[in-house]
């Protein structure tokens with residue numbers, strides 16, 4: 267392996283956020299490959315299995331032989347079509363040519379038997395002499411992804427843990443910001459191109475959970491937490507970020523949707539929990555507060571806003587949902603903005 271590749275691997279393994287890993291790997295591959303167009307796909311399982319292109323990088327030598335890089339050029343239709351048509355077989359390394367005679371190496375990154383990301387390297391030149399290096403870099407990426415993904419998860423429920431909240435939120439917002447600035451729509455999402463106007467955060471808290479523990483013991487308490495996390499996975503979408511913040515508090519960061527859609531999903535969740543029969547414990551309810559994610563807000567402010575709405579729900583009957591913005595409008599809570607020097611992007 268060349269020093270360049272080794273340097274890039276150092277860069278890849280210095281990442282502390284699995285979603286930032288993809289950017290590093292594209293940059294690494296573009297450096298040692300010939301003139302090429304690289305696509306990073308993200309695997310999605312719900313509502314159907316898909317591979318969505320999330321970043322592209324073009325690496326091309328200029329007349330002086332210096333590599334120039336261009337991010338986020340639109341993916342050629344033929345490439346996407348090939349991936350869509352061959353989804354079922356693209357679960358292992360594949361070498362193929364598209365109709366336009368372009369050579370492709372497709373490398374899936376697998377975690378827990380699912381294609382979480384995939385890298386498609388395409389070029390007018392044959393890529394066979396780069397194959398070993400491509401595979402080695404992808405393997406480092408896959409192993410490292412597994413380590414990061416494990417450290418980002420809560421051990422009981424498998425949801426994202428609190429430690430990752432700021433980095434996930436920051437990376438989500440900066441991705442959306444880039445997309446919006448360069449006019450790229452989220453693949454497969456034609457609902458709202460102006461993503462930043464439609465991002466919401468909800469805080470979910472189990473009602474009277476102390477009584478559950480006191481009456482049935484911690485093991486059944488834990489079982490409630492586990493089942494609740496499974497219900498969350500069923501109700502919310504694959505691309506929504508689901509966190510367990512510790513204790514009986516959960517957080518959802520929605521993929522871009524309208525306020526009404528967020529409200530509908532959250533009310534559905536309240537209903538699903540209310541009607542679920544939890545082992546031994548029986549009936550459990552949750553209270554939820556949610557707030558708009560403003561790109562100019564400090565991550566703590568966003569959380570505090572949703573928390574205020576949650577507190578209001580706890581004070582006003584539990585087993586219900588309140589929106590921070592509605593409460594502000596009605597003068598029922600006050601906004602406090604935390605001054606900070608963290609910029610989201």
Ligand SMILES: Nc1nc2c(ncn2[C@@H]2O[C@H](COP(=O)(O)OP(=O)(O)OP(=O)(O)O)[C@@H](O)[C@H]2O)c(=O)[nH]1
Nearest residue numbers: 471472473474475476477479484487488513514580
């Ligand atoms: N079983 C279990 N219990 C936990 C865990 N983490 C926190 N708890 C318990 O969660 C309970 C939280 O209680 P409180 O914060 O008083 O709130 P609550 O009883 O849910 O009441 P409200 O939120 O006001 O409806 C405490 O009894 C904690 O011990 C955990 O990982 N497992």
